[in-house]
Every structure is written in structure tokens, then in C-alpha cells.
Amino acid sequence: MKFRKPKPKMTLQEFFKLNFDENNLWEYKADEVDMLAELVDIFRPANPDVVLTVDISELLVILEENEQYCKGLSVYLKEILKHKKFSKILTDAGILSDTDFFYEVRHRLFAKLIPEQPEKNTLEYVLNQVFFMKSDPLWINKIPAEQVDVLFTQLNFYSVYVSSRAKSPLAELLFSIEVLMHRIAGRALESEVTKMVPEYENLESPFLAIQKEFALISDKLLEERKNYILPKDLGYKQLMILHRQCVEYVEHAFRNSNKFGISLRLNQNLLRIRQQLQRLRTLLPLLVLNEPEDARRNTIDLAYYLIEYNCDKNNVRKLINESTQLISYEITQHTANTGESYITKDRKEYFRMFRTAAGGGIIVAVLCILKVFLSKVETSAFGHALLYSLNYSMGFIAIYVLGFTLATKQPAMTAPALVRALEAGRREKIAPELEKYKTFAEFFARVFRSQFIAFVGNVVVAFPVALLGIWLIDITFSYNLALTKWFSLINNLSPVHSPAIFHAAIAGIFLFLSGIIAGSVANRDKHQHMYYRIQEHPWLKMTLGRIRTQRLANIYEKKWAGIVSNFWFGVFMGSTASVGIFLGLDLDIRHITFASGNLALGLYGANYNVSNEMIFWGIFGIGIIGLVNFLVSFGLSVMLAFRSRNIPFSELGDINAAIWKHFKRKPASFFFPSLRNSSRALLPESTAKSSRALSGKS
Structure with a gap:
């Protein structure tokens, strides 16, 4: 049986001429992600580890010189990303799904061989089709930030703060944070966890307090229709203090393992809470705007996080290292x-x-x-x-x-x-x-x-x-x-x-x-x-x-x-x-x-x-x-x-x-x-x- 040689990558000029010339072939592929996957593959380096910088200046020049190409790509990408749910990536991807270590290993190994394919109305489906290599976050982070800012402006993307309506990016972000907090509190209040920290027995649980504080902030965002909060906001400061207390609680439980011992199940439970708290530590600052230009930067950061989390969700080595240490x-x-x-x-x-x-x-x-x-x-x-x-x-x-x-x-x-x-x-x-x-x-x-x-x-x-x-x-x-x-x-x-x-x-x-x-x-x-x-x-x-x-x-x-x-x-x-x-x-x-x-x-x-x-x-x-x-x-x-x-x-x-x-x-x-x-x-x-x-x- 003869195998075909891999098809050579097309150039950017060839890609745009084929899809965005006067025939507007992209319109027939407006609801397909294959074309986006082809565009990303043009920039994907063969060996991301040795590449110092991934330059996309050629793409920026093409979009600047050809308004038809720029407008066509912008409309295509917005259509692909429109109303795509992504809360599951933020709440689940890369986080332990179960306290059963061996089940989690089997699940991730099987997903590596035959990846899960979610519904097409989710952003996870798009990312699975486009950024399917585990090394993709590595080279994407090597694209100069100023070039990404220019691309964001050229394609006329909106920030996540434009609207807080249902299915909007901000609504997905708020929902993700709320889900994470509920899951953290549910796990942290289990008797198996609380007995590891008897020092907190007569104190108010920081996990319940952070839930209440975030509910106030969420209501405030919706009522004032500002869709963001300021760094000096007292509620946000209190939220971060409570988050730190939650982290200290978990670390205290881990330290007490020397005194009380620890089971593999409890270890997985505490790891799951720690991972969810780390995820919150990443997402909460995205609600804050200090300057108007921060809106673009936060939106780009959110895109980076989504790609990274989705690519890292089936990482077996990381799971074993964290779980067994x-x-x-x-x-x-x-x-x-x-x-x-x-x-x-x-x-x-x-x-x-x-x-x-x-x-x-x-x-x-x-x-x-x-x-x-x-x-x-x-x-x-x-x-x-x-x-x-x-x-x-x-x-x-x-x-x-x-x-x-x-x-x-x-x-x-x-x-x-x-x-x-x-x-x-x-x-x-x-x-x-x-x-x-x-x-x-x-x-x-x-x-x-x-x-x-x-x-x-x-x-x-x-x-x-x-x-x-x-x-x-x-x-x-x-x-x-x-x-x-x-x-x-x-x-x-x-x-x-x-x-x-x-x-x-x-x-x-x-x-x-x-x-x-x-x-x-x-x-x-x-x-x-x-x-x-x-x-x-x-x-x-x-x-x-x-x-x-x-x-x-x-x-x-x-x-x-x-x-x-x-x-x-x-x-x-x-x-x-x-x-x-x-x-x-x-x-x-x-x-x-x-x-x-x-x-x-x-x-x-x-x-x-x-x-x-x-x-x-x-x-x-x-x-x-x-x-x-x-x-x-x-x-x-x-x-x-x-x-x-x-x-x-x-x-x-x-x-x-x-x-x-x-x-x-x-x-x-x-x-x-x-x-x-x-x-x-x-x-x-x-x-x-x-x-x-x-x-x-x-």
C-alpha cells in the first residue's frame, strides 16, 4: 500500500487568491472551519521549540493592501465565532473531572487516541479542528504582541465588554466563574476535606464567602451595564482577598498530610480544588479594566487562555506528575x-x-x-x-x-x-x-x-x-x-x-x-x-x-x-x-x-x-x-x-x-x-x- 506524500503548504498569497478573490469562494465555506485550519497551518512551524519568533507581518501587509481580503476574512471569522459557547473550556479543560485517578488517566489516554468532538455550536469544536496540536500554544505565544494588536484592529474584532447579553462572551465568562465557584465550594465543604484542616473548624468558610461576594459583583455589572469593574473597586479587592484565603486553606490541607496522612482520592479532590482556584485567579482579572485599551488586551488574553486550556486538556504526563507527587x-x-x-x-x-x-x-x-x-x-x-x-x-x-x-x-x-x-x-x-x-x-x-x-x-x-x-x-x-x-x-x-x-x-x-x-x-x-x-x-x-x-x-x-x-x-x-x-x-x-x-x-x-x-x-x-x-x-x-x-x-x-x-x-x-x-x-x-x-x- 502506497502512502501519498503530504501536500505542501500553500502560501498566504495562494490562500487568499483561492478563497477571497472576486469569486468569494469563502462565502460557500462560511460555516466551515477547514479554511481557518488551513490559514493557521501556514504559520504553524515544524518545530515550535526552536523557533524564537513567529512572524505574521506578511498577513498584516496583505490585509492592509487588499480591503476585499481583509473584509472577507473578518466576516468569515466573525461568522465562525458568532454565539459560540466556550464556558465548558474554562470550567473543565485541563481540570480533573473525577477524584478517581485511574479513571482520569484512562479517560485522557482514550481522548488522545480518539479526541472528543463537541457540538458544532461550541468554540471547543472550532479549537479542536484548528488548534489540534499540543504544541500550538507554544508557537502562538511567540507571535509578537504588537502584531496581534494590529491584526485585532484590522479585522475589526470587538472586545468581550461590548455586551453582557445571553450568549455574549462576557456572559459566558461570568457563567464560567460562577460555575467554578459553586464546584469549588461543593468539594471544599466535603467532610473528607474539612477534617484535613481542623484549624478552620470554627471559622467562616472562605469558599462560601467568595460565592456571596462574586454574586454581588455580578449583579452590579448587570445593573450598571458597565460590563467591567475598576481595580480600586472594594468588592473586587475583597474577592481577591477571599480567593487568597481559599488558596491558603487548600495549601494548609496539603501540609497537614504530614500529620494526618492522605488518600489518593483526597489528594485528587484537593488537586481539583487547587486547579479550579488557579483558573479563577486567571479569569477574575479579565473583569477589570483600568484603561480603555485594556479591553483589547484582555480579549486577546482570553483567546490565548482558551487555546491553551483546550490543547492541554488531555495532558497525561502533567496529570500523573501532579497526582502522584x-x-x-x-x-x-x-x-x-x-x-x-x-x-x-x-x-x-x-x-x-x-x-x-x-x-x-x-x-x-x-x-x-x-x-x-x-x-x-x-x-x-x-x-x-x-x-x-x-x-x-x-x-x-x-x-x-x-x-x-x-x-x-x-x-x-x-x-x-x-x-x-x-x-x-x-x-x-x-x-x-x-x-x-x-x-x-x-x-x-x-x-x-x-x-x-x-x-x-x-x-x-x-x-x-x-x-x-x-x-x-x-x-x-x-x-x-x-x-x-x-x-x-x-x-x-x-x-x-x-x-x-x-x-x-x-x-x-x-x-x-x-x-x-x-x-x-x-x-x-x-x-x-x-x-x-x-x-x-x-x-x-x-x-x-x-x-x-x-x-x-x-x-x-x-x-x-x-x-x-x-x-x-x-x-x-x-x-x-x-x-x-x-x-x-x-x-x-x-x-x-x-x-x-x-x-x-x-x-x-x-x-x-x-x-x-x-x-x-x-x-x-x-x-x-x-x-x-x-x-x-x-x-x-x-x-x-x-x-x-x-x-x-x-x-x-x-x-x-x-x-x-x-x-x-x-x-x-x-x-x-x-x-x-x-x-x-x-x-x-x-x-x-x-x-x-x-x-x-x-
Whole structure:
């Protein structure tokens, strides 16, 4: 099938000669927008990003020199725009239509593929047909303002203040503002929103007050038939004060999310109110005229807004960025608080980290042995997924509850703590530039050595414990558990002879997701007041007593998010291979601590009759698996934390330079604490938390 080459753009001279010469072809197209679309396309640049200015002087010259062309185009445009409704663009376009985030994403994606086409009596239909490229607002704003003013005058356009009758532009504008205010007040007075700002509980709602004030202004405009208000009008000044109070109300609700938590639905609700308030902040000044010439400028500005809003109404990236930023901030805030307990500051905490990691290594070694047992159970792929998931989940929960440490869980938790420290450093005005990151580099060294000793504790202990366990089973039951499994146990560790790196990356993703789950559960429970609800549960207080119920609530607050996170991490780890079998893909997981235990089991299963090459690649593979586990989970967590705090990724270069400078000066600090105790934790937000006991955090 052959595709036709795109038709070359016609010139302005050709356009006017074809449509506006003595034949007046435009009269036959007076109610069609195709001709206007052709005219706009003549000026539309191929790459609007690189164009500095879009010059329409040629059009102005043609209209000035040919009265017939100018009159014909003016009549055509007025006919196209006459009595076109545009209130829906101002009230709806680019504003969340629903509090359901996923519905909104689906709606916008579908509208991108097959755009909605409104009724032909609306301005939205005209704009959809003419300005259908998302980059159109960009190049339109690059047309010099003085040229637009001249075009406005040449075509004899009227300002929006000419009439306030029904269907007039001013009536549409007033109606749009009124609709926005009613919608804002309705959402803002919902109990889900008001409980986020208890400080306003006994105060008059600014959302109701602004409605009343605008009703007075609207009536005044209609009664005096001036169709505009002056900047010094007391009613307008009061309106803007109330608008600012509404904005402060919403921002206060967002800030209180740190105290009360926030749900995705409430986040969308507040975002919708914020967007509508921003829209009001744009539209209200259009009612004000200071000088007569402002009428033309305001009318042109309104046209710009209509084009911009209509082109931006299906922006999916903007929706996702706005909708997820606060949620991701709350999640990373929780993980940052948890991550502080993983960061050692002195030798005492450093060796305590080793002991807790050693405890984690003991449990992982047991899990390795149990998994080999479970692999011998004859069942379906689903059966193995269920058994492996239970094995992993129970083991990870045991590590967490007993206060032990799984080293690979640290990066997803410590990354947000690092970024929070960076955020504090960025607020300080320090020169030269690299000195701004000096404190952060020192903090990074603490994080790195904490991660290092945790890895050492896990790996060094998991190997001998797994070896001891399989030996005890053999001498007790005369059964070499890994006799038929030894080759795969060792070979699967090799980054050369197996996809171990890919499988380690999958484990890194799961480690990141488990951190997200922990933060999400903590944020949800905080928002739903779960701890308080348990503490004051009447049946529990009657059954267990007030003190025991209080203890239960405290345990829930401290442990539940971690238990859920570890449970799902176990499910992810245990079911990946079975999912791979179902999909026909080579999917599996490789985890550094389990790799150490599996190497021990493999060596015993082979009666130590293993080539030096296999041993080398097995040991080397353990290191590579740990590195990939760390890089993937840490990298993803850093990206999320950067985004949630609006820190540009361009700063990574300076950050890396500061870390490298600190490493060259004190390389040992990245692996071992100094002999003297370090100063207090560097995190400004919670300096005391890093000295808490490491138990109970994994």
C-alpha cells in the first residue's frame, strides 16, 4: 500500500487568491472551519521549540493592501465565532473531572487516541479542528504582541465588554466563574476535606464567602451595564482577598498530610480544588479594566487562555506528575524515617548492625534449606509459588519482628533519608557550589558503611549456617538434601553462565516495591487514624483492658506497615519463577544473602567435588548479585525521592563530585567508623532518631 506524500503548504498569497478573490469562494465555506485550519497551518512551524519568533507581518501587509481580503476574512471569522459557547473550556479543560485517578488517566489516554468532538455550536469544536496540536500554544505565544494588536484592529474584532447579553462572551465568562465557584465550594465543604484542616473548624468558610461576594459583583455589572469593574473597586479587592484565603486553606490541607496522612482520592479532590482556584485567579482579572485599551488586551488574553486550556486538556504526563507527587512524598517520608535506623553513626551502632545482620543471615540460611525441601514437593507451578511465597514471607516477617536486618532492604529505605538530607543541604546558601554537598557526602559515607557491614553480616553468617544445617540433616537422616540440586544451585550464581544479573535486577525492583508498600500502608493507616481506632475500640478495651489495647495499638503503629511490606516481598520473591513458567519467560530472583546460602548447599551437595572455576564464578556472582540488588533498589528509590521533593536530576553531577572528593580524602570512612564517636546524626529533620536501637527495623 502506497502512502501519498503530504501536500505542501500553500502560501498566504495562494490562500487568499483561492478563497477571497472576486469569486468569494469563502462565502460557500462560511460555516466551515477547514479554511481557518488551513490559514493557521501556514504559520504553524515544524518545530515550535526552536523557533524564537513567529512572524505574521506578511498577513498584516496583505490585509492592509487588499480591503476585499481583509473584509472577507473578518466576516468569515466573525461568522465562525458568532454565539459560540466556550464556558465548558474554562470550567473543565485541563481540570480533573473525577477524584478517581485511574479513571482520569484512562479517560485522557482514550481522548488522545480518539479526541472528543463537541457540538458544532461550541468554540471547543472550532479549537479542536484548528488548534489540534499540543504544541500550538507554544508557537502562538511567540507571535509578537504588537502584531496581534494590529491584526485585532484590522479585522475589526470587538472586545468581550461590548455586551453582557445571553450568549455574549462576557456572559459566558461570568457563567464560567460562577460555575467554578459553586464546584469549588461543593468539594471544599466535603467532610473528607474539612477534617484535613481542623484549624478552620470554627471559622467562616472562605469558599462560601467568595460565592456571596462574586454574586454581588455580578449583579452590579448587570445593573450598571458597565460590563467591567475598576481595580480600586472594594468588592473586587475583597474577592481577591477571599480567593487568597481559599488558596491558603487548600495549601494548609496539603501540609497537614504530614500529620494526618492522605488518600489518593483526597489528594485528587484537593488537586481539583487547587486547579479550579488557579483558573479563577486567571479569569477574575479579565473583569477589570483600568484603561480603555485594556479591553483589547484582555480579549486577546482570553483567546490565548482558551487555546491553551483546550490543547492541554488531555495532558497525561502533567496529570500523573501532579497526582502522584504528594503521595510519593508521604511514602518516601515514611521510608526516610525508617531508613534512619539503618544508618550507623559510631562503632557501637556499626557492630550492632553486624549482629542484627548476622541474625538475618541465620534465618535466611534456614529459608534456603526449606526452599530446597519445598522444591522436591510434587505439585503444580502454582503450588510451588504458594509454598515458596509462604516460606519467604514467614522468614522475612520473622527477621523484621525479631529485630534482625536483611541488608538488601536497606537501600530502598536509606535512599529517601539521603535525599531528605540533600534537600536540607540545598536550602543552605554555601559557596563554592561543591561545599553545599559536603555534609551530604559525609552522610553518604555513613550510609555506605552501614550497608557494607550489613552485607558482610548477612553473607558471612548465611554460608556457614546453611552448611551446618545441611550437614546436620545428612548425619541425622543420612540424606544429602542438595545431592541432585547442587549444579543448579552453584551455576545459577554465575553472571556468565546464567542470567543472574537480570534475575538480581528483578529482586532489586521487588525490594524497591516493598519499600513503597511500607510507606503506602503507613500513610493509609495514618490517614484513617487506625492506631487511634484500635486504641479506642470498645470491644477490645472491654476484652483486653485499656493497657493491653494501648499496647496493641502501639505494636500496630510500629510494626504493621513493615509486616505487610515483608509479606508482599516474600510473595514477589516466591512467585516470580512460576509466573515466568506461565509466560514462557526465564524469570527468577537472585538475592545476595540467599546466594551465599545456596553456594554452601551446592558445595555440600557436590561433596565439595567442584571445579575451581565454578567456585570462582559462584563467589564472584554473589558480589555481582549484591551490587545489582543494591543499585536497582537504591536507584529507583532515589529517583522517586528526588521527584517527590522536586530536586532536579541535573544536580547528580555535583553530588557525585562531592562524594568522590570525600572518598579521596577519607576512603576508610566508607567502610569503617572512626575510632572516636561521630557527631550527632546529620539529618536535620530528626537528629535524635538515628541513635535509636536498630532492633525492629528491617
